[in-house]
Amino acid sequence: MPARWFCVFSLFLRFRPVAWLLLWAAATGWPATIQAQEVQPPLPFRFESPRQKRARLPFEFQRNLIIVQASLNGKGPFNFLLDTGVSISLITDPTLVVPLKLRRGEMYRVAGVGEEGALEAFMSDSVRVEMPGIVAPALSFLVLSADVLNLSGYVGMPVHGILGYDVFRSFAVEIEPDATSLLLHTPLSYRPPKGRRWTSVPLEIEARKPYIRVPVGLSDSLLLPLKLVLDTGAGHALSIETGSDPRLSLPPNRLRAQLGQGLSGTINGYIGRVQNMQLGRYQLNSLLTSFPDADNGAQRAEVPRNGNVGLELLKRFDMVVDYTHNKLWLKPNSLFQDPFEHDMCGMELLATGRDYRRYIVLKVQPNSPASTAGLTPGDELMSINLLPVSSFSLTEISRIFHSEDGKVLFLLFQRPDGELYPTRIKLKRQI
Structure with missing residues (x-):
């Protein structure tokens, strides 16, 4: 039987200014386990004990992304x-198929965004998933045939897949970025958080994803209500689809950038700023914003929207994502x-090696400090200010490169031919 088409607009945008990941799924002929919301199957996750009302899960906060263990x-x-x-839910690491004895169900051709060909994937059902205090006895996953997203290289630690709607529809999910902790609540009996600093924003759940409608000030004269995907898997602050x-x-002050890599090739667009966004009673100003090109595939999303909001913005709040009551609760932290700062160095690093503590230059932004210093793809970063890079996580290096306009860094690189290349880079705010 020929593979059916499964259209996943999955942009793993290793966005040099603001790294982000968007996963938009639009399917024709979904299998019965992932049919539309009108007929809801039983909740996939439950507490280990019937008497439990909540469970606390630690997470790692890497590159503005939430990483949990399961x-x-x-x-x-x-x-x-x-x-x-x-x-x-996705398994992006195909090496797990054999040791986990994953059952191969219906095959799909996965269409992404970009210039290359499609990818094969298969559905695997009845996977038992366990996390501290919770369990999904029989979860279905879409298993990719190749790890094209390379989440591990971007995050700087092993990443084997993505959990989304299955978790968020099973619980009211409280996210505490400062404490790097999740608190999962029984959804039907959950009561809103108390305290005058909490504010709420209505959630719309469409095609298994959450949307908010919020006022965004694009300029002095233009304030628009925008419909945005609430996207905890996006490391940027805001993305707007101008089409x-x-x-x-597009804003007049902008940078042209190769935004990253999708399932089917390169994603291009611009980086700029919008004046403000209103979330409940709180206003955030001078938001760094990505503007993907219209031909990158976002216009094919199954639910019309204007863009998405990611964790570079959302991490500024403790939040409760409550699908059952269609509410997003926020409290500033x-x-x-x-x-909101853009990368001031101008190079993108890819983590490699057994412990993901070797850092290879993947891309260099034209007219950036890294470009002026003569860096090229393939160079390996060896030290920062005389400290070996093995003492830094990729998240820590990213913070250094975003830290301060005019800050001087002394970096040592090794060229692909083995030559050592010391250089001095002065960080520069470009947008």
């Missing part, structure tokens, strides 16, 4: 990205006043 079919633990932007509304346009 055991599959009694093996692991494995690392999964927790992402409201995905409508079906979604004739009133939307210690990160609320942090400015």
Whole structure:
């Protein structure tokens, strides 16, 4: 039987200014286990004990992404990205198929965004998933035939897949970025958080993804209500698709950028800023914003929207994502006043090696400090200010490159031919 088409607009945008991951799924001929919302199957996850009302899960916060651990079919633990932007759970690491004895169901050709060909994947049902205090006895996964997203290289630690809608429809999910902790509540009996600092924003759940409608000030004279995917799997602050509304346009001050890599090739667009966004009673100003090109496939999404909001913005709040009551609850935390900064170095690093502590230059932004310093793809970063890079995580290096306009860094690289190349880079705010 020929493989059916499964259209996943999955952009793993290793966005040099703001790394982000979007996973938009639009399917024709979904299998019965992932049919439309009108007929809801039983909740896939439950508490281990029937008497439990909540469970606390630690997570790692890497590159503005939430990484949780889970055991599959009694093996692991494995690392999964927790992402409201995905409508079906994914296993992105095909090496897990044999040790987990994953059953091969219907085959699909997965169409992504970009310039290359499609990818094969298969559905696997009845996978037992266990996390501290919770269990899914028989979860379905879409298993990719190749790890084209390379989440591990981007995050700087092993990542084996993505969990999304299945978790968020099973619980009211409280996310505490400062504490790197999740608190999962029984959804039907959950009561809103108390305290005058909490504010709420209505959620719309469509095609298994959450959307918010919020006012965005694009300029002094233009304030528009935008429909945005609430996307915890996106490391950027805000993304706007200018083709979604004739009133939307690119900002005059912008950078052309190769935004990253999708399932089917390169994603291009611009980086700029919008003046503000209103979330309940709170306003955030001078938001760094991505503007993907219209031909990158976002216009084919199954639910019309204007873009998405990611964790670079959302991490500034403690939040409760409550699908059952269609509410997003927000309370500012210690990160609320942090400015939105673009990468000031101009190079993108890929983590490699057994422990993901070797860092290879993947891309260099034209006219950036990295470009001026003569860096090229393939160079390996060896030290920062005389400290070996093995003492830094990729998240820590990213923070250094985003840290301060005019800051001077002394970097040592090794060329592909083995030559050592020391250089001095002065960080520069470009947008």
